[in-house]
Amino acid sequence: MTDITTWIDEYHKGSRFGLNGKILFKKTSKYQEIIVIENEYYGKALMLDGCWMTSLKDEKYYHECLVHPALSSIDEKSNVLIIGGGDGGTVRECVKYSKISKIDLVEIDEEVIKISKKFLKEIAGEAWNDKRLEIHIDDGVKWVEKTKDNFYDVIFIDCSDPSEFSNLLFSHSFYKECERILAPSGILATQSESPESFKNIHINILKSLKNIFKVSETMYSFVPIYPSGIWSWTFASSEDLSLSKQNYDEVVKIEKGCEIWNLNFQNAAFKMMPNKIVKELDS
């Protein structure tokens, strides 16, 4: 790679968001095109198949919101499954919790993990070496299908936007399977796209999860490099969700180390549904 800087853009419905910088890595894996660029403001940033996935500067907006609402409520030894999440950010937030006994990270594309460990090591750092972590290069849908009932306490779906090879991760049948492999009080935590840029997908996710689980709640916050900058995460359970009610002492310590998330922020974010989405869900 050379020292020449260039613009790399994500295109979305006639708009584009681009970062300028030096390309550190560019290769097409078995599944997707992978680019790592070094940008003046966002730092190193990862693009998969033309979509920005994460950057050193803004990744905490995403990972803290996916992980803490689910994990801050656990109060017993817990088995965690991460589907996707090859950049390691979700793992890093998970290993902060002492109650977690096991983390299975199931990533379909081994290259994403290799590239993240090499070029984006600031994201997960030492978390990659946590003894509770086991990495499986496998298809998340198949992994869930072959898992026995009630096996996990928390499942994180940390995947890219719907595409040919990730579509099933947004399907009703897949969510049903997740419910099957979750313990009765287990929590499914999934990124649920943008209510602005992916409105129909967003609403479908919410409706599917409401249909399958007893409780399902959506929080809205910011991810600067994603289309529209508005993002959402949905948490579903077959028992009442009591997010962040237990495990308070450890949570307060973790909160101090967070850049975006704190308990007040979380409670508010669950009420930030734009009025047009409220109306569409009510209709």
Next chain:
Amino acid sequence: MTDITTWIDEYHKGSRFGLNGKILFKKTSKYQEIIVIENEYYGKALMLDGCWMTSLKDEKYYHECLVHPALSSIDEKSNVLIIGGGDGGTVRECVKYSKISKIDLVEIDEEVIKISKKFLKEIAGEAWNDKRLEIHIDDGVKWVEKTKDNFYDVIFIDCSDPSEFSNLLFSHSFYKECERILAPSGILATQSESPESFKNIHINILKSLKNIFKVSETMYSFVPIYPSGIWSWTFASSEDLSLSKQNYDEVVKIEKGCEIWNLNFQNAAFKMMPNKIVKELDS
């Protein structure tokens, strides 16, 4: 203008956000370059001096959050001042309130109003003809200086990012003058930039207003076409703020017509300060 589509980008610290479309208008006024483009997703969009100001698709994210937290609390006949706001979106939200007796819109650049009335008439529409509205082509800083004490009940600062000719609208001395011309229970409502993309300016605004007014509260929400997509609005008063506590019946009616804002959303948005800003203000 031709039928050829082109990309128009806002550049910000090594990133860019661009819209593709047909350019409907492009001219440099006495103060700034003005561009109107027609985009497939965002509809018609206005750019001033290289910065996206508003678009038909996303303008309600901005205008509803600037106006309703301030006006939903008024319960007596009120005089309103809007500084900037030449696209008319703030006027449109204001005229929904029956308690407003007078709106002075003070815009420095007459061209922005002309262009908005011609190319972006979907934004303000009939609100431009509201009998309570008086438009003044003048410098907002000078307007405030020549206004007598306690004259306005609500002041909206609806301006672009700090620049050569708008810098003073973010200054301590200007906020002091606003406080002077506000009635004792009056409210200053200002856009207060992005806590991500304009962090230092954002923090300076918050500190200035806390210093001058008895109460100052900041809400965080989304504006898709602004840098980072995270935006903030700050509301300050020399008496206790009781946002949205009065005037409930009219507010509930107005809420129904809103795309983004509702009372729940508002209450939450005031607690969405990212943890890194909390820490920086505490330090």
